[in-house]
Amino acid sequence: MKPPPFEYHAPRSVAEAMEVLAAAGPEGKVLAGGQSLIPLLNMRLAAPGHLVDVNRLTGLDTVEVEPGGVRVGALARHARVERSAGAAAAQPLLRQALRLVAHPVIRNRGTVVGSLVHADPAAELPAVLALLGGSVRLARPGAVRDVPAAGFFTGPLESAAEPGELALSAFFPALGPRCGTAFHEVARRHGDYALAGVAALVRLDDGLRVTTARAVCVSAGPVPVVVDVTGHACADGWAAAARDVAKRVEPEDDIHASAAYRRHLTGVLAERALREAAASAAGDVGTRR
Amino acid sequence: MTNIAVTLTVNGVVRRAEVPGRRLLSDCLRHDLGLTGTHVGCEHGVCGCCTVLLDGEPVRSCLTLAATADGHEITTVEGLAGPDGEPSPVQRAFAECHGLQCGFCTPGFLCTVTALLRDNPAPSEEEVLEGLSGNLCRCTGYQNIVRSVRRAAELIAGEDDGGPAGWPSGPVRTSGDAEDTGHAGPAGDAEGAGRAGIAGGATGERAGAEGA
Numbered sequence: 001m002k003p004p005p006f007e008y009h010a011p012r013s014v015a016e017a018m019e020v021l022a023a024a025g026p027e028g029k030v031l032a033g034g035q036s037l038i039p040l041l042n043m044r045l046a047a048p049g050h051l052v053d054v055n056r057l058t059g060l061d062t063v064e065v066e067p068g069g070v071r072v073g074a075l076a077r078h079a080r081v082e083r084s085a086g087a088a089a090a091q092p093l094l095r096q097a098l099r100l101v102a103h104p105v106i107r108n109r110g111t112v113v114g115s116l117v118h119a120d121p122a123a124e125l126p127a128v129l130a131l132l133g134g135s136v137r138l139a140r141p142g143a144v145r146d147v148p149a150a151g152f153f154t155g156p157l158e159s160a161a162e163p164g165e166l167a168l169s170a171f172f173p174a175l176g177p178r179c180g181t182a183f184h185e186v187a188r189r190h191g192d193y194a195l196a197g198v199a200a201l202v203r204l205d206d207g208l209r210v211t212t213a214r215a216v217c218v219s220a221g222p223v224p225v226v227v228d229v230t231g232h233a234c235a236d237g238w239a240a241a242a243r244d245v246a247k248r249v250e251p252e253d254d255i256h257a258s259a260a261y262r263r264h265l266t267g268v269l270a271e272r273a274l275r276e277a278a279a280s281a282a283g284d285v286g287t288r289r
Numbered sequence: 290m291t292n293i294a295v296t297l298t299v300n301g302v303v304r305r306a307e308v309p310g311r312r313l314l315s316d317c318l319r320h321d322l323g324l325t326g327t328h329v330g331c332e333h334g335v336c337g338c339c340t341v342l343l344d345g346e347p348v349r350s351c352l353t354l355a356a357t358a359d360g361h362e363i364t365t366v367e368g369l370a371g372p373d374g375e376p377s378p379v380q381r382a383f384a385e386c387h388g389l390q391c392g393f394c395t396p397g398f399l400c401t402v403t404a405l406l407r408d409n410p411a412p413s414e415e416e417v418l419e420g421l422s423g424n425l426c427r428c429t430g431y432q433n434i435v436r437s438v439r440r441a442a443e444l445i446a447g448e449d450d451g452g453p454a455g456w457p458s459g460p461v462r463t464s465g466d467a468e469d470t471g472h473a474g475p476a477g478d479a480e481g482a483g484r485a486g487i488a489g490g491a492t493g494e495r496a497g498a499e500g501a
């Protein structure tokens with residue numbers, strides 16, 4: 001058998017799941033879609049004593065469009081969120097990013113919240129949460145807390161979710177008026193983790209002047225790197241802003257690409273993403289007039 | 290570590306097994322249930338040859354625990370043919386167009402393509418490539434596989450007067466998905482008709498609900 005032995009738990013309610021997790025402490029792991037955890041088990045890179053399978057907590061399979069944004073429950077699969085017209089209308093970056101996450105078959109099982117807790121610096125969704133300033137809701141018996149994205153990603157494959165905590169949902173703020181987003185990446189094969197990727201958020205005023213320009217980079221450091229280039233964009237234009245993004249990331253060499261190549265890609269992708277986000281924001285200004 | 294009793298409906302037949310919690314669905318199908326049509330290559334989600342349908346949706350059986358699938362419906366490559374053993378249109382198309390050589394990857398491709406064409410009976414070139422992108426083949430160079438998908442779509446379109454019995458039905462989606470549009474298939478009535486055409490009764494009802 002590929003995975004190491006563990007005690008398997010299949011709670012039927014959120015309360016029961018939290019109790020089992022709290023009792024298991026550091027030996028416990030949540031199993032959601034399994035698209036990251038089961039490879040780790042199969043390769044014996046992880047050996048939790050207790051596995052708490054949340055796939056029966058169907059009450060967490062939710063995608064709710066609230067006035068301020070989109071709340072995604074812990075059992076909502078990538079594919080479901082990608083399909084949701086309501087979520088795409090409230091925050092287009094969600095669908096833009098989800099189309100770049102793995103292959104359709106992986107997206108049928110993998111969950112958005114699982115991807116956030118897994119906190120892979122090469123993953124798209126942590127970058128999206130960081131760029132938008134969203135949050136993750138974590139719970140243990142008797143205590144629920146919302147952790148903002150800025151404090152949620154603490155290192156490569158490390159998040160603020162503590163042993164014994166269950167992530168219930170994640171909140172992605174809605175796209176504001178006169179705003180646009182875009183996500184561009186380069187991967188060796190479509191569906192692979194990206195060698196480099198940049199998502200951008202641009203906000204304009206009624207005179208089409210840039211009031212906010214931010215980019216976030218994947219595969220560019222231990223956690224998603226958010227870079228505010230509003231000043232550069234206003235003073236020197238998108239090319240200069242993109243060069244600034246490339247300067248601020250700290251990619252590493254590995255067998256897939258050198259750090260220098262990743263930095264180069266980050267600059268090129270940042271310019272594309274920023275320009276596309278700005279064009280989309282300008283379109284929004286156009287339709288509002 | 291106590292064993293877990295799981296009940297799976299595999300290719301329409303209720304099957305039971307006692308498995309350790311760590312038993313992968315792929316191994317449960319192959320070792321416990323003797324269904325060796327599902328192949329395993331990488332066992333970490335990359336090659337796609339272990340792909341089966343779980344409640345109608347293609348998933349990696351090597352990244353799913355048998356215990357998680359307890360109570361659910363599984364369709365493996367053994368369940369794609371009609372009840373009389375007549376190969377499905379997707380299977381016929383692969384045979385006709387030489388969409389396989391050694392056949393190792395084929396069960397995964399057949400399950401993936403079966404679901405792809407059910408959800409999107411007339412996919413564009415790009416949608417076919419996206420749909421196949423998670424399955425690796427070391428023999429064919431993919432050209433004939435892409436051709437097989439197009440041929441299968443033709444065969445299915447030629448049979449859309451109800452479709453052969455025994456097709457795996459699609460996933461039952463919750464009412465919350467009624468507004469959803471991400472699937473590339475034609476919307477509304479056309480989608481309903483297309484899906485009902487290849488998937489038989491259960492999906493016909495669902496498609497009707499979605500088209501509303």
Ligand SMILES: Cc1cc2nc3c(=O)[nH]c(=O)nc-3n(C[C@H](O)[C@H](O)[C@H](O)COP(=O)(O)OP(=O)(O)OC[C@H]3O[C@@H](n4cnc5c(N)ncnc54)[C@H](O)[C@@H]3O)c2cc1C
Pocket residue numbers: 029030031032033034035036037038039054074100101102103106109110111112113114115117118122123124125161165166167168191192193194333334335
């Ligand atoms: C071939 C392949 C390619 C992939 N490519 C990409 C890609 O390009 N981009 C990308 O972003 N991802 C990619 N993935 C990963 C995929 O997106 C995963 O689905 C995702 O990272 C994890 O979600 P999951 O639900 O499968 O989580 P699991 O694998 O079940 O869990 C992952 C981790 O999160 C924890 N966890 C999960 N849910 C909770 C919860 N509710 N509360 C507390 N802890 C929780 C688990 O304990 C575990 O530590 C790929 C996967 C595969 C197999």
Ligand code: FES
Pocket residue numbers: 328329330331332333334335336337338339340349350351352
């Ligand atoms: S064996 Fe499951 S994807 Fe390779």
Ligand code: FES
Pocket residue numbers: 388389390391392393394395425426427428429
């Ligand atoms: S036919 Fe041999 S791997 Fe695909």
